[in-house]
Amino acid sequence: MLKNKTAIVTGSTSGIGLGIARSLGAAGANLMLNGFGDAAQIEALRAGLAKEFGVKVGFSGADISKPEQIRAMVEQATKELGSVDILVNNAGIQHTAPVDEFPEDRWDAVISINLSSNFHAIKAVLPQMKARNWGRIVNIASVHGLVASKEKAAYVAAKHGVIGLTKTVALEMARTGITCNAICPGWVLTPLVQKQIDARAEREGIPVDQAKSELLAEKQPSGEFATPEQMGALCVFLCSDAAAQIRGAALPVDGAWLAQ
C-alpha cells in the first residue's frame, strides 16, 4: 500500500517508534530511522528491517532537540531515499516532578524534544509535500495531550501543544492532499514507561509486577497495555487513502483512559 513512499519516524530505535517503523515497512514504505542507541545494534536493526520488508532503510542520528539536525535529517532522507512523504513525529522523553520543584533544564528539554521538534520537522517537510500535493503527518501525542496527570507539567504542556499544532497544520493544509493527525496513546509498555514503573516500585517498596498492575489500574480501565504494533497499525491506516478526510484529529488508543 505504501510502496514508493518514504517515511521518517523520529525516535524509532525503541518502543512505539520502532513499532510504527515496522508497520510502515511492512506496508512497503522506505524508512528513515532516527534515535539514540548503540551504533552496532542500530545498524543491525536498519539492515534487518531492510531485509525483512524489502524496502530501503536509512538511519539518522539527529538529536531532535536541535533544529539544524532535524533539517539535516530531512535533507538526508530526501537525498538517500528520494523523498519524504510521511513524517511521524514520535521521539519523546518524560520527566516527573511537582511543578514547584520541576528542574528548568528538564522543562526546556521536554518542550524542545516533545513539542518544538514537531514544528521544526513539519516546517522542513512541508515544501516537498506541497510540491507533490500528497503527505501524511502523524504526531504521537498522548492522552496527556487531552487530560493532565500530576507531576508531569512539561510533558502535559508539550503534548497539549502537539495537539494544537496538529489542528493548525491540518487547517492550513485542508485544501491539499496533506493530512496531519495526532495519535494519543495511553500506557504502552516501553522503556519510557518501564522507568516510571520501576520508580513506583522503589517509592512504594513493592514488587515491579505489582507496580505495573497498580499503574494500569489507576488510569487505564482495560487493565492492559496498548502496544507499539497497535500504534503502527493506526499509523498505516492514517497513511491510507481511506483516511484522506481524517484531518486534525486526536485519536486515543488508551484502553478507555479518556472515557472516564
Ligand code: NAD
Ligand atoms: P522510548 O523511550 O521507548 O523511545 C523514545 C525514542 O526517542 C528512542 O528511540 C530514543 O532514542 C528517541 N529519542 C529520545 N530523545 C531523542 C532526541 N533528542 N533526538 C532523537 N531521538 C530521541 O519511548 P516510547 O514510550 O516509545 O515513546 C514514544 C512516544 O510516544 C513519545 O513521544 C511518548 O511521549 C509517546 N507516548 C508514549 C506512551 C507510553 O505509554 N509509552 C504513552 C503516550 C505517549
